[in-house]
Amino acid sequence: MIEIIDLSQEIYEGMPVFKDLPQVKMNIHNSHEEWGGEVNPKKKTPAVHKLELGEHTGTHVDALNHMSKEYEGQSIDTMPLSLFYTEGICLDFSHKGLNELIEIHEIQNACEQMNLVIEKGDTVLFYTDHYRKHYDSENWPFGPGLSAEAVRWLGEKEVSAFGVETMSPGVRKVSNREAHLICGEMGFTHYENLINLHELIGKGRFRFIGFPLKIRGGTGSPVRAVAVFDGI
Numbered sequence: 001m002i003e004i005i006d007l008s009q010e011i012y013e014g015m016p017v018f019k020d021l022p023q024v025k026m027n028i029h030n031s032h033e034e035w036g037g038e039v040n041p042k043k044k045t046p047a048v049h050k051l052e053l054g055e056h057t058g059t060h061v062d063a064l065n066h067m068s069k070e071y072e073g074q075s076i077d078t079m080p081l082s083l084f085y086t087e088g089i090c091l092d093f094s095h096k097g098l099n100e101l102i103e104i105h106e107i108q109n110a111c112e113q114m115n116l117v118i119e120k121g122d123t124v125l126f127y128t129d130h131y132r133k134h135y136d137s138e139n140w141p142f143g144p145g146l147s148a149e150a151v152r153w154l155g156e157k158e159v160s161a162f163g164v165e166t167m168s169p170g171v172r173k174v175s176n177r178e179a180h181l182i183c184g185e186m187g188f189t190h191y192e193n194l195i196n197l198h199e200l201i202g203k204g205r206f207r208f209i210g211f212p213l214k215i216r217g218g219t220g221s222p223v224r225a226v227a228v229f230d231g232i
Helices: 104-114 130-134 148-156 176-186
Strands: 003-006 025-031 046-052 060-062 085-092 123-127 161-164 189-192 206-209 220-222 226-229
Touching: 085 104, 104 148, 148 176, 176 189
Parallel strands: 085 123, 123 161, 161 189
Antiparallel strands: 003 226, 025 046, 060 189, 060 220, 085 206, 206 226
């Protein structure tokens, strides 16, 4: 039997966004009462919402053109769909605290302890439990993240992507900028703001799906990320 685990945040007005990125705005654009010709209705039932949000809202994937100006033109709509439909593994780093780095030897140790191997083309997810501990709190921006060396090591493993629960792949003002630059340089990407990674621990390999919207020239896109367990 196939099991599908939702790894995506809800999108709603007032949700946390990274630094100065666009805030989410959502309102009723058309109501059923309006379409039905009701005059002065006591209630408006949404038929169509109007959304205003940035490409990097909630659970999302970064395009290569987001990493640096050198990758202009490598937008989300040009990236092969095979990058977003891969096999995946999830590693347990729930012991990590605020602003702590995840280093190469720790990834190697986690793989050994969990009897997992990072294969070419994988999406590697990092469970830190930061979402359940700190979402929408004053500590939400300060989660653990990968060191620049760890990101480069993943690139050398030729992964398709890696994913984190936090708003940034590295630790802010320590390794985050470098993490983005390395992804651009080595031609792979990352997902941010994943949830429910605790449900993947101890279950082995899975199918990871995180298709982006086909935004012309987009620097990234919200995704409905899922892990599928179907005996792969």
